[in-house]
Amino acid sequence: MARLLNRIVTRMVVLAAATTIITMLLGMAAYVAAVHYRLSVTTHHMPPKAREQLELLVRTHQEGSDRYFDLFDRYGAKAPALTDLGFVATIALVSILVGGGVAMVFARRISRPITAVANAAARVSAGDRSVRVERGSTSGETGELIESFNRMAADIDAYERERTVLTAGIAHELRTPLTILKGRLHGLADGVIDPATGEADRLLRQVEHLSHLVEDLRTLAHADAGELDLDRRPVDLAVLLGLAVGDLRGSASERDVTIVESCETALVHGDPVRLMQVMTNILTNAIKHAPDRSRIDVAVFTASGHAIVSVTDEGDGFAIDDEARMFMPFWRAGSDRLAGRPGSGVGLTLAAKITEAHGGRIMAKNRVDRSGACFSVWLPL
Numbered sequence: 001m002a003r004l005l006n007r008i009v010t011r012m013v014v015l016a017a018a019t020t021i022i023t024m025l026l027g028m029a030a031y032v033a034a035v036h037y038r039l040s041v042t043t044h045h046m047p048p049k050a051r052e053q054l055e056l057l058v059r060t061h062q063e064g065s066d067r068y069f070d071l072f073d074r075y076g077a078k079a080p081a082l083t084d085l086g087f088v089a090t091i092a093l094v095s096i097l098v099g100g101g102v103a104m105v106f107a108r109r110i111s112r113p114i115t116a117v118a119n120a121a122a123r124v125s126a127g128d129r130s131v132r133v134e135r136g137s138t139s140g141e142t143g144e145l146i147e148s149f150n151r152m153a154a155d156i157d158a159y160e161r162e163r164t165v166l167t168a169g170i171a172h173e174l175r176t177p178l179t180i181l182k183g184r185l186h187g188l189a190d191g192v193i194d195p196a197t198g199e200a201d202r203l204l205r206q207v208e209h210l211s212h213l214v215e216d217l218r219t220l221a222h223a224d225a226g227e228l229d230l231d232r233r234p235v236d237l238a239v240l241l242g243l244a245v246g247d248l249r250g251s252a253s254e255r256d257v258t259i260v261e262s263c264e265t266a267l268v269h270g271d272p273v274r275l276m277q278v279m280t281n282i283l284t285n286a287i288k289h290a291p292d293r294s295r296i297d298v299a300v301f302t303a304s305g306h307a308i309v310s311v312t313d314e315g316d317g318f319a320i321d322d323e324a325r326m327f328m329p330f331w332r333a334g335s336d337r338l339a340g341r342p343g344s345g346v347g348l349t350l351a352a353k354i355t356e357a358h359g360g361r362i363m364a365k366n367r368v369d370r371s372g373a374c375f376s377v378w379l380p381l
Contacts, residue, residue: 018102023095030094046071113142117149129157162328170217177206216346223353230271230357237279237307237379238263238300240272244279245298248287256293259283263300266307268379274354275379281347282311282362282375289315289373302381306360309377317366317373326364327352355379 043051050071057068116133123131132153135146184203187193222228245259252259268275286296294314301308318326327348352362360379367374 014106018106022098022102026095026098050074110142113146117145120149120153124153124156129153129160174210174213177209181206213346216350219350220346220353223350223357228274228354228357230274232269232271234267235270235272235275237266237268237275237309240276241279241298241300241309244276244283247280248283252287252290252296255287255290257287257290258295260295260297261299262297264302266300266302266381268307268358268381270358270379275358278351278354278377279309281351282309282377285347285375286311286313286315286373289313291315305381306378307381309379310374311376312367312372312374314370314372317371318364323364327362351377 043054046054053067054071057065057071062068113133113135120131120133132150133146135143135150181203184193184199184206188195188199193199219228241263242261245261249259283296283298290296290313296314297310297312299308299310301310348362355362355377358379360377363376363378365374366372
């Protein structure tokens with residue numbers, strides 16, 4: 001009931017009803033006042049005897065008798081100061097002023113939050129992304145409008161921050177290989193660097209790094225636009241994870257990091273190449289954060305209608321404040337920068353986007369039994 005009363009349509013109906021009732025009451029009051037006024041004017045012009053007769057008729061409730069109307073017809077010829085037309089005009093003016101005043105109060109109360117949203121939208125359009133509208137006690141459609149605007153403004157603000165981070169990240173990641181390529185090529189052109197010393201291989205590695213980065217950015221762009229092409233087919237996640245572990249076991253063993261597998265068959269309908277990227281990226285992230293001579297547990301199992309891939313390391317975990325940002329493109333934790341850990345900050349973002357394109361999600365949480373983090377990929381069966 002309260003929700004219905006807060007609707008704008010309901011308020012407008014109430015406003016119209018209130019204005020109508022006020023006008024009717026004013027008309028009735030005016031009619032009663034007019035009758036008494038005419039009676040007062042008529043009795044004022046009557047002789048004393050006629051006045052006594054009229055008052056007797058009123059006291060005995062004989063206002064409808066012939067004698068009553070005869071007295072009015074005889075002595076009521078002198079009209080009151082206001083003519084009938086002027087009297088009607090006066091009543092109409094009073095009704096308009098009172099009804100209009102009530103309508104203005106209601107209208108301002110209804111339009112005030114809408115005006116506030118319009119002004120805030122103008123400020124957002126002008127570049128002020130931090131503006132928000134206080135909802136206060138506003139409810140109904142206007143309250144929903146304020147909530148929707150605030151969510152939109154927050155999304156725009158978050159998008160602008162992500163765009164700034166993305167632009168800065170792209171510039172940073174491209175600068176290093178391009179600088180190396182430029183310097184080496186200048187050296188070759190000037191004859192300072194001997195091309196026979198394996199310089200072509202070094203340049204090729206930088207070009208491959210740029211190619212991987214550009215391909216990752218292209219994949220992110222397609223995923224954000226909902227245009228990521230997926231070659232879906234039945235895929236066993238246990239097999240994919242085993243292949244990813246085999247590819248990365250060498251880099252893990254360089255730091256004496258042991259990868260322990262515990263996998264069961266879990267068939268999903270997905271793109272094996274894209275899902276292999278997901279496995280590789282979360283495993284690479286775990287190896288990067290795992291301390292020397294530590295252990296990484298990987299598992300595949302099914303639960304709640306999902307196939308779940310779990311990768312758990314024994315590193316330092318992540319700060320609670322970083323949980324909402326770790327899947328942003330090119331974002332890197334402060335501890336990663338201080339420790340000089342390699343990475344572009346695209347891997348986890350790409351893994352999350354590919355997983356979402358498959359209708360799944362990635363979850364990250366710190367371990368409760370000891371230090372470390374656990375990343376899990378949930379895909380519908």
